[in-house]
Amino acid sequence: MPTPARARGRKVNAFQALALLLSFVMVAGVGGVLGAGLVLPGVAAANTVTDVSVTAFNDLPTELEQRALPEKSEILAADGTLLATFYQQNRVVVPLEDIAEIMQKAVIAVEDRRFYEHAGVDVAGMTRAAIATAMGTTQGASTLTQQYVKNVLIEAANYAETEEERLALVDAAREAEGAEGIARKLREAKIAISLEQEMTKDEILEKYLNIAAFGASVYGVESAAQYYFGKSAKDVTYLEAATIAGITQSPSKWDPALDPEANQLRRNVVLKDMRELGYITQEEYETGVDTPVEETLKVTPIKLGCMAAGDVVPGSGFFCDYVTKVIAQDPAFGETRQERSDLLYRGGLTITTTLIPSEQAVADAEVKAGVPVDDPSGVASAIVSVEPGNGKITAMAQNRNYSALQETADRETAVNFNTSFEYGGSTGFSPGSTFKPFTLLEWLRKGHALNETVNGSRLSYQQNEFPTCINLVGDWNFGNSEGGRATTQTVLDATKNSVNSAYAAMAKELNLCDIMNGATDLGVTQAGDPNKLDRFGNPANSGFNPTPANVLGSESTSPLQMAAAYATFASGGTYCKPIAITSVIDPTGTELPVPSADCRAGAVEPQIAAAINYALSNVWTGTASRVGAPSFPAAGKTGTTSVNENNWFLGYTPKRATAVWVGYSGAPRPMGGQVIAGVPYFSGGPYGSSIAAPTWKRYMERVLGGGDNPGFAAAGEREIYGERVSVPYVLGMSESQARSRLEAAGFRVSIAPQPVESQYQAGSVAQQSPSSQAVRGSSITLTLSSGQPQQPAPGDGETGSPGRGDENSNNPQPGNP
Numbered sequence: 001m002p003t004p005a006r007a008r009g010r011k012v013n014a015f016q017a018l019a020l021l022l023s024f025v026m027v028a029g030v031g032g033v034l035g036a037g038l039v040l041p042g043v044a045a046a047n048t049v050t051d052v053s054v055t056a057f058n059d060l061p062t063e064l065e066q067r068a069l070p071e072k073s074e075i076l077a078a079d080g081t082l083l084a085t086f087y088q089q090n091r092v093v094v095p096l097e098d099i100a101e102i103m104q105k106a107v108i109a110v111e112d113r114r115f116y117e118h119a120g121v122d123v124a125g126m127t128r129a130a131i132a133t134a135m136g137t138t139q140g141a142s143t144l145t146q147q148y149v150k151n152v153l154i155e156a157a158n159y160a161e162t163e164e165e166r167l168a169l170v171d172a173a174r175e176a177e178g179a180e181g182i183a184r185k186l187r188e189a190k191i192a193i194s195l196e197q198e199m200t201k202d203e204i205l206e207k208y209l210n211i212a213a214f215g216a217s218v219y220g221v222e223s224a225a226q227y228y229f230g231k232s233a234k235d236v237t238y239l240e241a242a243t244i245a246g247i248t249q250s251p252s253k254w255d256p257a258l259d260p261e262a263n264q265l266r267r268n269v270v271l272k273d274m275r276e277l278g279y280i281t282q283e284e285y286e287t288g289v290d291t292p293v294e295e296t297l298k299v300t301p302i303k304l305g306c307m308a309a310g311d312v313v314p315g316s317g318f319f320c321d322y323v324t325k326v327i328a329q330d331p332a333f334g335e336t337r338q339e340r341s342d343l344l345y346r347g348g349l350t351i352t353t354t355l356i357p358s359e360q361a362v363a364d365a366e367v368k369a370g371v372p373v374d375d376p377s378g379v380a381s382a383i384v385s386v387e388p389g390n391g392k393i394t395a396m397a398q399n400r401n402y403s404a405l406q407e408t409a410d411r412e413t414a415v416n417f418n419t420s421f422e423y424g425g426s427t428g429f430s431p432g433s434t435f436k437p438f439t440l441l442e443w444l445r446k447g448h449a450l451n452e453t454v455n456g457s458r459l460s461y462q463q464n465e466f467p468t469c470i471n472l473v474g475d476w477n478f479g480n481s482e483g484g485r486a487t488t489q490t491v492l493d494a495t496k497n498s499v500n501s502a503y504a505a506m507a508k509e510l511n512l513c514d515i516m517n518g519a520t521d522l523g524v525t526q527a528g529d530p531n532k533l534d535r536f537g538n539p540a541n542s543g544f545n546p547t548p549a550n551v552l553g554s555e556s557t558s559p560l561q562m563a564a565a566y567a568t569f570a571s572g573g574t575y576c577k578p579i580a581i582t583s584v585i586d587p588t589g590t591e592l593p594v595p596s597a598d599c600r601a602g603a604v605e606p607q608i609a610a611a612i613n614y615a616l617s618n619v620w621t622g623t624a625s626r627v628g629a630p631s632f633p634a635a636g637k638t639g640t641t642s643v644n645e646n647n648w649f650l651g652y653t654p655k656r657a658t659a660v661w662v663g664y665s666g667a668p669r670p671m672g673g674q675v676i677a678g679v680p681y682f683s684g685g686p687y688g689s690s691i692a693a694p695t696w697k698r699y700m701e702r703v704l705g706g707g708d709n710p711g712f713a714a715a716g717e718r719e720i721y722g723e724r725v726s727v728p729y730v731l732g733m734s735e736s737q738a739r740s741r742l743e744a745a746g747f748r749v750s751i752a753p754q755p756v757e758s759q760y761q762a763g764s765v766a767q768q769s770p771s772s773q774a775v776r777g778s779s780i781t782l783t784l785s786s787g788q789p790q791q792p793a794p795g796d797g798e799t800g801s802p803g804r805g806d807e808n809s810n811n812p813q814p815g816n817p
Helices: 014-031 033-038 048-058 101-111 123-134 144-157 163-174 178-198 201-211 221-229 238-245 260-276 282-289 306-312 317-329 337-346 357-370 432-445 491-496 500-508 512-521 548-552 559-570 606-621 692-704 717-721 735-744
Strands: 073-076 082-086 350-353 380-386 393-398 453-455 460-462 475-477 488-490 581-585 635-640 646-652 657-663 724-726 748-751 765-769 773-775 779-787
Touching: 073 317, 073 337, 082 306, 082 317, 101 144, 101 201, 101 221, 101 238, 101 260, 144 178, 144 201, 178 201, 201 221, 221 238, 238 260, 238 282, 260 282, 306 317, 317 337, 317 350, 317 393, 317 581, 357 380, 357 393, 357 657, 357 692, 380 559, 380 692, 432 491, 432 500, 432 512, 432 548, 432 559, 432 606, 432 635, 432 646, 453 491, 453 500, 453 748, 453 779, 488 491, 491 500, 491 606, 500 548, 512 548, 559 606, 559 635, 559 646, 559 657, 606 635, 606 717, 635 692, 646 692, 657 692, 735 748, 735 765, 735 779
Parallel strands: 073 350, 748 779
Antiparallel strands: 073 082, 350 581, 380 393, 380 657, 453 488, 460 475, 635 646, 646 657, 724 773, 765 779
């Protein structure tokens, strides 16, 4: 079908156009509108001017390409609460039966009172216009059908490939003067006549009432009725109908919200026309003209976009913005970004999201209680919550006010701290020790256990000591945070006390690439711009690089990704991509495809997930002991980066996995030495247990407290204690002999820093711990002999014979679980 906005026929000059208009009027008057409209026959005494004019008229199109009208889209919370509206044209398309009869009559009365009598063109009106044009005065004579044609041509211009072409097409559709104006009128007339042969009068009226502008930013009578009077078009009174009907002649000039006095003049003209046609009584007319427009208005402005969301559900502007980014990014909504944008702003979609308003309100309140928006420190904080087992994002907030304006006030931003660059502009934050569970995941997968001991005494390594899939060189030095002791200890204690040195020792027994791949498999990647490269030359949104520093979470990710990964543990091993949209319905009621959570049961083996849950449940007696456990079963992990630039708490139950981040939102900057939310941190901290964990607890208690909160599946003995086997007897052996024998039996070996006096030869093994049984793969600590002890004087006491020793002898670990 041709695009009529571009098919304008042969150009004619002013004399030819005027001749053509007069010829059309004469033929229409004699032979009827249909004859004139479809093929203009030759005129008696034709001359060159009229010959050319007739040819030009016959070249005009007769078909009209009618597209679906752009309609506003709405984003709803999970319970149906309207969060935000998006549109290029504020329009709701409704059928004619949903438009009050008096509304229909009001438009007909003022715009085309012979609408039901003509065949698309009002010959009398065109005669008057032709005479006026011949006298040098432009005068309108368009029927509703012709006006509908003009609106369709203007709307078609919005699909032009360039802005220059769009503006040219709009100008052509609106041209009112000279030859171009006459040519436009004739083009409209010819298409209108053709259109009336294909459609009924009611069909044309319905389309006109939906496409026409009824205000500076309002399209269609339904949106007009809702905007000006807070009601549907089917419920308007005669006075309200007259107010709306008068606008369309000049939408900006007669908009009652902009100039009620001007509109009142125009409304009274409509009332007069309605009275003359018998649509209203004399009494109604008199009452109407005496009623000020302002007294009838109940203007309900529609705030465009996500800046309105926070007025409805506190702090929800950032989640709303995330939803728009999902639509812009996901191919489910169109092949190109432009198609996806058009769908949101023109498609009339009803988008239902996962946001639970009550939880969102709590999240917004608690993240701002943790660090107030106007806190002098300028420290930022964010919280996001995900439902385990389905990936639904139930709350997303931060201690900033959402603003999409180019110029923003202090503490206003559109950058979403909870998401990665593509979905909100943030490049993420280093997760610190909250990344440790991914090393624990690989540890358990390799058959190790929570009660195995590791030598956490080292605080420095050569990077090439770690098995990995890339070449690494150079020193790696680090420290322990939050009181973690650099000693030999169980993995369970290393986890609850967040001991960096112990986790470094664990990683040395594994492969760094496997650890990072495990995190990536659960959706944890860097959060940067995919169009940029990280220091290893990989896209800045790829997985974490397999370096020792990343065992302690040195690269940056997003709170949302971390929450979704921890939700995998909470669900017993099912990983789901975080989702924000549950359904999208178009104006016809058709449900469109939405991004899937792609849930994968067994992404983490259930028995391993249970063991991780068991280990992380001990956080309440470890790094979060000052916070204290909530009133329901919960697990979690604190996180603090090297010099307190970022604090985290990742906690979860089988119902919710929630991440809280605290730090500066710009370049990494230590928070030590600051007064944050009234608390000075001059002698240490803040840590993950200082602000993030209390914020998490307050939020979760308000959301889940008092409800039915199931616990986690029990961890297996194999994952907790491992496979216990006999430890080879190595006392008296040389260090190399003992090491060889123990490693052959599947144990790791560490040497105590201080030798002891014993009966064994200096340099040989004097003590071993454990000495009888231990978990396969655990570390056996050997203490070497410094030589023969001095002989005690007679009577000084008994001398004992050397034995295998107590299983826990010379065990420096801080305590057993």
